[in-house]
Amino acid sequence: MTTPTRRISFYLKPAAVKSEQEACNYLDSLPASERSRAQRAAFLAGLALIKRNPAFAYWMAEWPEDNLPFNTVSIKETYQDNQPSGVECNFYKIKKNIQTL
Secondary structure (H helix, E strand, O other): OOOOOOOOOOOOOOOHHHHHHHHHHHHHHHHHHHHHHHHHHHHHHHHHHHHHOHHHHHHHHHHOHHHHOOOOOOOHHHHHHHHOOHHHHHHHHHHHHHHHH
């Protein structure tokens, strides 16, 4: 018995869309062995965020770097030891949602 699978593919236009250029630059910076894993994680993280807050997800997809509501540099460090509180707690919940997918 085989597990049903779904192929998901789409094209990015890095020359025309700034956020897609940023995504391509990031993927190109990864070793080839890590790219598919990063693409899958980005897709699933985006879907988890869309389920929670569609407007925020679409806003984040535009990568508005000048006015992000949180510090992206220390996100990994924030979640290593314990569950955060306050505003950061929403991101912890998103992480847990992604893990349950």
